[in-house]
Amino acid sequence: MTDAVPTELLADRLRRAGEAAAEQGTDVLFVTPGTDLRYLTGFTGASHERLTCLVVPAAGHRAPPALVVPALEAPGFADVPLEALGIELVTWTDGDDPHLLVSDLSGGPTSMAVDDDMPARHVLGLRDSFPEVPQSLAGPVLRTLRMRKDPAEIARLRAAGAAIDRVHARMGEWLQPGRTEAQVGADITAAIVAEGHAEAAFVIVGSGPNGASPHHDVSDRVIEPGDVVVIDIGGPLPDGYNSDCTRTYAVGGEPPAEVKETYAVLQEAQERAVAAVRPGVSAASVDRAARGPISEAGHGARFIHRTGHGIGLDVHEEPYIVDGNELVLEPGMAFSVEPGIYTPGSWGARIEDIVVVTTDGVERLNHNPRDLVVL
Structure with missing residues (x-):
């Protein structure tokens, strides 16, 4: 489900998130369901054991934003204006490794930041998929947006x-x-x-x-x-x-x-x-x-x-x-x-x-x- 946030405002938030990441020297943000994902896309659903993850490259990186979603949960994103936001929807099925899928979509980052409330199973899964890439929290990036209410x-x-x-x-x-x-x-x-x-x-x-x-x-x-x-x-x-x-x-x-x-x-x-x-x-x-x-x-x-x-x-x-x-x-x-x-x-x-x-x-x-x- 989504709340009634105008698509133009969501697009602006997504753009500014990429710019804030670049300013703070982070190549890519990984955001799982919670209030950060709601802020950026309007999606109000919860996190489950299967990985759902928004991939937000820093401004200037070639990879587009992508949303990795379990195939069985993809219908729940029908109301999210993904196409208008320029977000590619990528699904996976049980038996796939979604963390490796996220890795493939990230454009070869040299640094990454994970959502502050990402479940530990996914933090560690992403760490295993990017063994040479330093991992930090995305909170310091996203708070620059969320602190200033529009x-x-x-x-x-x-x-x-x-x-x-x-x-x-x-x-x-x-x-x-x-x-x-x-x-x-x-x-x-x-x-x-x-x-x-x-x-x-x-x-x-x-x-x-x-x-x-x-x-x-x-x-x-x-x-x-x-x-x-x-x-x-x-x-x-x-x-x-x-x-x-x-x-x-x-x-x-x-x-x-x-x-x-x-x-x-x-x-x-x-x-x-x-x-x-x-x-x-x-x-x-x-x-x-x-x-x-x-x-x-x-x-x-x-x-x-x-x-x-x-x-x-x-x-x-x-x-x-x-x-x-x-x-x-x-x-x-x-x-x-x-x-x-x-x-x-x-x-x-x-x-x-x-x-x-x-x-x-x-x-x-x-x-x-x-x-x-x-x-």
């Missing part, structure tokens, strides 16, 4: 943000004392789909002490009056582009003064980090902007993860907003800004919005209140 991708991310905002706006329907995290999570999961997502990729309901675990899932813990609850939810729309948004709630009454004071620090940190986003600054500088207020308030050791991650066809992708990443932000880059403060055994809080770098600043894609909402 207007159509940004529109899809906006729609995903609006859909997950609608779920957060309904939280009072489900998040109530006496219910378990799992019960609340089941209602949220259904609502994520009802509000337009293809599925709920993740639902975190971290109540009380569970809120101090950033990647908590759900449990049978009963939510108690006075609990602070972290709700981190998201998933893909049918077009593949993801939402991801976190809000923190106080259930059953006003929280203690200490919680309010700490949360105010967190809210200031998130505001400062978003305000720091603009073209020309580094990813690390946004991370520092988030950590400043938290460290100044004495909570630095309780902010235990990076400030953000890129988002698009994957929930987590480049760029990563973390100390040491001196990548310069450019218009079209989309990522989360999600500082958190966590007290093990007691409570935690996190605020997360998806933002996009604009030509002169930043656009938030989530718009629900960032206050500590009392339900």
